[in-house]
Amino acid sequence: MPPNRNVFDRALLRRRRERARALGPETFLIDRVAADLAERLGAVLRQFDLAVDLGTPGDAVREALADNAAIGRLIAASPLPDGDLVADEEALPFREGSLDLVVSTLALQFVNDVPGALIQIRRALKSDGLFLAALLGGDTLTELRQSFAEAEAEIEGGVSPRVAPFADVREMGALLQRAGFALPVTDVERLTVRYSTPLILMGELRRMGATNVLTERRRTPLRRATLKRMAEIYARRFADPDGKVRATFEIIWLSGWAPHESQQKPLRPGSATSRLADALGVREIGTGEKPGGERA
Numbered sequence: 001m002p003p004n005r006n007v008f009d010r011a012l013l014r015r016r017r018e019r020a021r022a023l024g025p026e027t028f029l030i031d032r033v034a035a036d037l038a039e040r041l042g043a044v045l046r047q048f049d050l051a052v053d054l055g056t057p058g059d060a061v062r063e064a065l066a067d068n069a070a071i072g073r074l075i076a077a078s079p080l081p082d083g084d085l086v087a088d089e090e091a092l093p094f095r096e097g098s099l100d101l102v103v104s105t106l107a108l109q110f111v112n113d114v115p116g117a118l119i120q121i122r123r124a125l126k127s128d129g130l131f132l133a134a135l136l137g138g139d140t141l142t143e144l145r146q147s148f149a150e151a152e153a154e155i156e157g158g159v160s161p162r163v164a165p166f167a168d169v170r171e172m173g174a175l176l177q178r179a180g181f182a183l184p185v186t187d188v189e190r191l192t193v194r195y196s197t198p199l200i201l202m203g204e205l206r207r208m209g210a211t212n213v214l215t216e217r218r219r220t221p222l223r224r225a226t227l228k229r230m231a232e233i234y235a236r237r238f239a240d241p242d243g244k245v246r247a248t249f250e251i252i253w254l255s256g257w258a259p260h261e262s263q264q265k266p267l268r269p270g271s272a273t274s275r276l277a278d279a280l281g282v283r284e285i286g287t288g289e290k291p292g293g294e295r296a
Helices: 010-023 028-042 058-065 114-124 142-155 171-180 197-206 223-238 276-280
Strands: 048-054 069-080 099-105 125-137 183-196 246-259
Touching: 010 197, 028 058, 028 099, 028 125, 028 246, 048 125, 058 069, 058 099, 058 142, 099 114, 114 125, 114 171, 142 183, 142 197, 142 223, 142 246, 171 183, 171 246, 183 197, 197 223, 197 246
Parallel strands: 048 069, 048 099, 099 125
Antiparallel strands: 125 246, 183 246
């Protein structure tokens, strides 16, 4: 039997998000990212008649974009039955070339086949349609990851995966190009949040629906001794002078356009009509020539 290549248990993710909604969701992070999304879209001087919010938990994006007159109709597509359309990010139901805009916040980091999802998004966009998304990056919760690893190694003699291996910004830029997006852009924002204790952080993650959904997670309950030791290590290594502990959230921003003939294209190699040396007012040094004019 072939090994399971899925990193994330998507069915468990849906159950965790349903639980978070029942508990009363913690929305500070998604609200912050949705506001940034609205600001970034506000700088794009385009009309988007049909837009999709793909996978974003809750109504944060819908509320943030409510005053954007450039967006005609916004459809919330989510794996949970709380949006306009039930849809999985890994199997999009949209026709090719049917959408003007696709946005997504804090959802794509839990997709198993990210390259496939990006290809589907690009195909669903009309020519010159825009994709804009934010997802959690690799440094997210690095403090929690390190503390758990040290505690488990000390108490249980081994380490199990407890914090997801989120994406790297350079990898995401390459995946945008691989998916066929034109003018791909990536950038990173790091947000540091402080908590009285690591246990409060873990409680908020539970109410975000962002606790461990790794397929290879340990199936036995977390031992109380391990949790206690993790909190001690966290407080020792990642506390500020006032005793509060830090938690890092790394946000990777992605944008790209479905190709269109009107878009700016890079010049072909060798097609330049002027030399950089002329523009800088210096003499060009040939290959193998030393700066003083001598050749090696």
